[in-house]
Amino acid sequence: MATHSFGSDNHSGVHPAVLAALAAANEGHAPAYGADAVTARAIGLVRDHLGGGAEVAFVFNGTGANLVGLALALRPWQHVVCTATAHIAVDECGGPERLLGTKLVELRTPDGKLTPDLVRASTSGVGDEHRTQPGAVSITQSTELGTVYTPAEIRALAGTAHELGMVLHLDGARLANGAASLGVPLAAVTTDCGVDVLSFGGTKNGLLGAEAVVVLRSELAPGLAYARKQLGQLGSKGRFLAAQFAALLEGDLWLQNAGNANAMARRLEAGVRALPGADVAWPVQANAVFVRLPAEMARAAETFGAYPPDEVTGLVRLMCSWDTAEADVDALLAALAAAREPASLRAAGGPTGSALQEV
Numbered sequence: 574m575a576t577h578s579f580g581s582d583n584h585s586g587v588h589p590a591v592l593a594a595l596a597a598a599n600e601g602h603a604p605a606y607g608a609d610a611v612t613a614r615a616i617g618l619v620r621d622h623l624g625g626g627a628e629v630a631f632v633f634n635g636t637g638a639n640l641v642g643l644a645l646a647l648r649p650w651q652h653v654v655c656t657a658t659a660h661i662a663v664d665e666c667g668g669p670e671r672l673l674g675t676k677l678v679e680l681r682t683p684d685g686k687l688t689p690d691l692v693r694a695s696t697s698g699v700g701d702e703h704r705t706q707p708g709a710v711s712i713t714q715s716t717e718l719g720t721v722y723t724p725a726e727i728r729a730l731a732g733t734a735h736e737l738g739m740v741l742h743l744d745g746a747r748l749a750n751g752a753a754s755l756g757v758p759l760a761a762v763t764t765d766c767g768v769d770v771l772s773f774g775g776t777k778n779g780l781l782g783a784e785a786v787v788v789l790r791s792e793l794a795p796g797l798a799y800a801r802k803q804l805g806q807l808g809s810k811g812r813f814l815a816a817q818f819a820a821l822l823e824g825d826l827w828l829q830n831a832g833n834a835n836a837m838a839r840r841l842e843a844g845v846r847a848l849p850g851a852d853v854a855w856p857v858q859a860n861a862v863f864v865r866l867p868a869e870m871a872r873a874a875e876t877f878g879a880y881p882p883d884e885v886t887g888l889v890r891l892m893c894s895w896d897t898a899e900a901d902v903d904a905l906l907a908a909l910a911a912a913r914e915p916a917s918l919r920a921a922g923g924p925t926g927s928a929l930q931e932v
């Protein structure tokens with residue numbers, strides 16, 4: 574197995590500056606549960622990026638961040654509209670359904686992105702006491718398919734959600750990758766677009782394990798502390814979560830890390846496009862490359878940590894990370910090229926179309 578993995582952006586380690594910040598936070602004693610100076614500083618830094626009105630709660634993981642954010646958005650009879658590929662729908666073990674008691678209305682999309690028309694079309698039965706009522710629209714930036722919403726697209730979704738009396742929730746496990754891809758500040762795809770509550774991801778961007786729930790709509794903020802505690806996401810030694818965010822946000826580490834991951838994905842995309850038999854499924858926008866590979870190439874990718882091809886789509890997902898180096902990308906490309914044999918190409922039926930696939 575190659576040491577650098579393309580299986581997930583969670584396979585990378587922790588950025589040295591983050592480890593140094595953790596060591597610094599480890600000096601002496603400090604009040605627990607976020608009542609410490611490091612937490613106050615980190616909240617200030619999040620506000621510097623997302624606006625002075627942001628309410629911030631640091632949490633341990635992305636599933637927990639989504640639960641806390643959505644808990645604030647929903648009444649017990651309301652549902653969440655999301656894509657069928659959303660992490661909340663596919664990869665959270667039914668957490669929102671069980672722990673929030675909500676229903677997810679999962680919409681099929683070609684590119685992992687909701688649109689105002691899709692959201693509008695999903696809202697039937699409004700005012701009918703027999704039906705769940707629309708409570709929140711949840712979008713992911715960058716998406717589970719590696720695509721990126723533009724600020725205009727998010728603004729339009731916020732407008733639609735608000736018109737329908739819904740909250741716009743954003744799963745920003747890869748928020749930094751989305752903003753870096755667009756070349757805009759973090760606020761340009763959140764605060765400035767009318768997002769009401771978001772999960773601000775840190776782990777995939779070089780942290781040890783820290784995310785933040787950020788509430789941008791003041792009416793939702795009063796429940797934040799209670800929801801975090803009730804959902805098991807309040808850390809007693811909170812300074813160690815906060816110190817990581819401070820390291821990410823006090824300079825431009827968030828941008829450097831996300832920018833590198835995105836740049837390496839583009840390098841990988843270019844290399845894969847040059848490999849006969851490999852077919853990039855759609856253009857790379859953030860740090861994920863989705864590709865259809867002949868069987869031998871897919872097996873070669875697995876020796877670089879990639880998961881086997883998706884059971885339904887046949888696509889292999891290759892993820893780049895904050896620490897992916899050009900040499901890592903080139904080593905993977907060389908292995909894919911070496912794995913290619915005419916017989917394997919015949920077995921795989923050759924390249925398929927390069928249009929955006931529905932998954």
Ligand SMILES: Cc1ncc(COP(=O)(O)O)c(C=O)c1O
Pocket residue numbers: 633634635636637660661713716717744746747776
């Ligand atoms: C889109 C998205 N949301 C949220 C998460 C957070 O997951 P976790 O609970 O593993 O931190 C992930 C991680 O894979 C993700 O890809």
